[in-house]
Amino acid sequence: MMNDGFFQQFALRNGLISQEKLVELQEKRREVGASMFELALQTNVLNETSFAMALAREIGLGFIPRIDRASVPQQLLALIPINFARAHRCIPVHEAEDRVVVALADPLSMESVDDLKTFLGKPVDVVVAPSDEINAAINDLYERAGASDELGEKDKKDEEELTDILDLQDEAPIIRWVNNLFARASRERASDIHIEPTEKEVLVRYRIDGILYNVKEAPRAYLPSIISRVKIMAGLNIAEKRLPQDGRISLKIAGKSIDVRVSTIPTSQGERAVLRLLDKSTVLLDLTDLGFSRSTYAIMDDLITRPHGIILVTGPTGCGKTTTLYGVLSKINKPDLNILTVEDPVEYDIKGINQMQVNPKIDLTFAAGLRSFLRQDPDVIMVGEVRDRETAEIAIHASLTGHLVLSTIHTNDASGALTRLVEMGVEPFLVASSMLAIMAQRLVRVLCKTCREPFHPTDEQLAQIGLTHDKIADFWRDKAATRYAHAGAKLEDAPEWLGKELTVYRAKGCDKCSFLGYRGRTGIYELLLITDKVRALVLDKEDSNTIKRAAITEGMLTLRDDGGLKVLQGITTLEEVARVTQEEIV
Numbered sequence: 001m002m003n004d005g006f007f008q009q010f011a012l013r014n015g016l017i018s019q020e021k022l023v024e025l026q027e028k029r030r031e032v033g034a035s036m037f038e039l040a041l042q043t044n045v046l047n048e049t050s051f052a053m054a055l056a057r058e059i060g061l062g063f064i065p066r067i068d069r070a071s072v073p074q075q076l077l078a079l080i081p082i083n084f085a086r087a088h089r090c091i092p093v094h095e096a097e098d099r100v101v102v103a104l105a106d107p108l109s110m111e112s113v114d115d116l117k118t119f120l121g122k123p124v125d126v127v128v129a130p131s132d133e134i135n136a137a138i139n140d141l142y143e144r145a146g147a148s149d150e151l152g153e154k155d156k157k158d159e160e161e162l163t164d165i166l167d168l169q170d171e172a173p174i175i176r177w178v179n180n181l182f183a184r185a186s187r188e189r190a191s192d193i194h195i196e197p198t199e200k201e202v203l204v205r206y207r208i209d210g211i212l213y214n215v216k217e218a219p220r221a222y223l224p225s226i227i228s229r230v231k232i233m234a235g236l237n238i239a240e241k242r243l244p245q246d247g248r249i250s251l252k253i254a255g256k257s258i259d260v261r262v263s264t265i266p267t268s269q270g271e272r273a274v275l276r277l278l279d280k281s282t283v284l285l286d287l288t289d290l291g292f293s294r295s296t297y298a299i300m301d302d303l304i305t306r307p308h309g310i311i312l313v314t315g316p317t318g319c320g321k322t323t324t325l326y327g328v329l330s331k332i333n334k335p336d337l338n339i340l341t342v343e344d345p346v347e348y349d350i351k352g353i354n355q356m357q358v359n360p361k362i363d364l365t366f367a368a369g370l371r372s373f374l375r376q377d378p379d380v381i382m383v384g385e386v387r388d389r390e391t392a393e394i395a396i397h398a399s400l401t402g403h404l405v406l407s408t409i410h411t412n413d414a415s416g417a418l419t420r421l422v423e424m425g426v427e428p429f430l431v432a433s434s435m436l437a438i439m440a441q442r443l444v445r446v447l448c449k450t451c452r453e454p455f456h457p458t459d460e461q462l463a464q465i466g467l468t469h470d471k472i473a474d475f476w477r478d479k480a481a482t483r484y485a486h487a488g489a490k491l492e493d494a495p496e497w498l499g500k501e502l503t504v505y506r507a508k509g510c511d512k513c514s515f516l517g518y519r520g521r522t523g524i525y526e527l528l529l530i531t532d533k534v535r536a537l538v539l540d541k542e543d544s545n546t547i548k549r550a551a552i553t554e555g556m557l558t559l560r561d562d563g564g565l566k567v568l569q570g571i572t573t574l575e576e577v578a579r580v581t582q583e584e585i586v
Helices: 004-013 019-032 036-042 048-059 082-088 110-120 131-145 156-163 172-187 220-234 294-303 321-332 366-373 389-400 414-423 428-434 459-463 469-487 532-539 544-553 559-568 574-580
Strands: 090-095 100-104 124-128 190-197 201-208 211-219 245-253 256-267 270-279 309-314 339-343 354-357 380-383 404-409 435-447 453-455 504-506 518-529
Touching: 004 019, 004 036, 004 048, 019 036, 048 124, 048 131, 082 090, 082 110, 082 131, 090 110, 090 131, 100 110, 100 131, 110 124, 131 172, 172 190, 172 201, 172 211, 172 220, 172 245, 172 256, 172 270, 190 220, 201 220, 211 220, 220 245, 220 256, 220 270, 294 435, 294 518, 309 321, 309 389, 309 414, 321 339, 321 380, 321 404, 321 435, 339 366, 366 380, 366 389, 380 389, 389 404, 389 428, 404 414, 414 428, 414 435, 414 518, 414 532, 414 544, 428 435, 428 532, 435 559, 435 574, 504 574, 518 544, 518 559, 518 574, 532 544, 559 574
Parallel strands: 100 124, 309 404, 309 435, 339 354, 339 380, 380 404
Antiparallel strands: 090 100, 190 201, 190 270, 201 211, 245 256, 256 270, 435 518, 453 504
């Protein structure tokens, strides 16, 4: 592992990171215990390729940005254990007559070089390569070197014998096949694995950046053994096929700790399983990494330091609400605050915060957990979701008695959350007096910077998300100015595209993004501040559209507005914003 002192001096000397960012990393290092180099990579503070190039240049070694898989001799892979290769981030790339060229992410590790000489039985020449490229090459090459994970067709006799599930669990091909699902899902950044029975086959789909893709098939005859293998890993009852079941699997894949939430249900074609992957080794994102505009970030930064009140985050399942709340908690997490959370389930453990998981079987609901929290002298409370009147009223009571309450609620937009609470039976005066702000959000895919393609959109294409040239100018001069006034900040200079022929980007596809055209996701936001005008409309029990119109006149950017600005900034596409938002009815 790279020494923290060397990393700091080297990064500063080569202009790879600022002193301010180093101070932030030092503070975060004390919280999570990782090295500063690892933290810098995980939080995207450091560009690893630039770092590796500078390191190679300084110590006089060669640098390769990409490892040619086809040129790696298979016989060399057999000499280096995969666990060693992953732990030391190394892989052989070329063999000469009397020596072997090995790519290392950390060329300063002389111990690794000595061990490689022993494994290979030859002198070693070191070149430097980015860590993520070495990890990807290890996954690809060792997977190819191993036995095939594909399942062949079963004859009819075998198909009839599939009823003996326990015998099937010992078949190595099944284990390899299921393990490969996890390894490939981790490599391709999938958030979910769907194992679905059809009439003739078992279909596997991955959800990558919010979109499902078909990735694998197996003969229908293997369905019981595949599902049973997953159930055994999750500690579920393999004999029960008629009822839905939920479980968890803890895995280590390519050096990463992965927590898998497993759900199985019976269907007319057989049992179906969905597996949600959570990377436990991932450092929680800061608010600055979530896609907030400067003005929205400034307002949120002010709101989350208030001593009391309620902040709600709203949107459909899978839109990043919990990630946003975790980002808020990480931002305000300090020793002088007592922060308690009640969640379903606890997705990430945060050091310094007391987290409780609901358990309906023993009547530990959100409301019960929240009620008990009030006797624990909290400063900040996070409730996973406001699902009913009881939870809402206890949360409001907590906010009115001097606590900051964070929670989520399922509505399509920010103004809809206010009317939803009233419809639950909460008195309008309680809603109006306790709420600080409500933020709706969605996730859009981020364009791959390597292959994104510029083009000039037509008026019809801009109209897909309600954009016109006049509205674009209005965003920047009027609404954005109002937003900055709310945040106490100054409006930036007008961007280059204002008043000119617009250039936006569309997806193309390359090997860096697996030919999808996108890599990763970011948020688009609609932040509704509870101003005096909005508060009066809530007290009058006005509908959500009326509240929304009033908020827009006071400078609120809608989801489509914020998405439109991200299109103009080259972050995402017109199609993405149109996909995750609906036409504004105001």
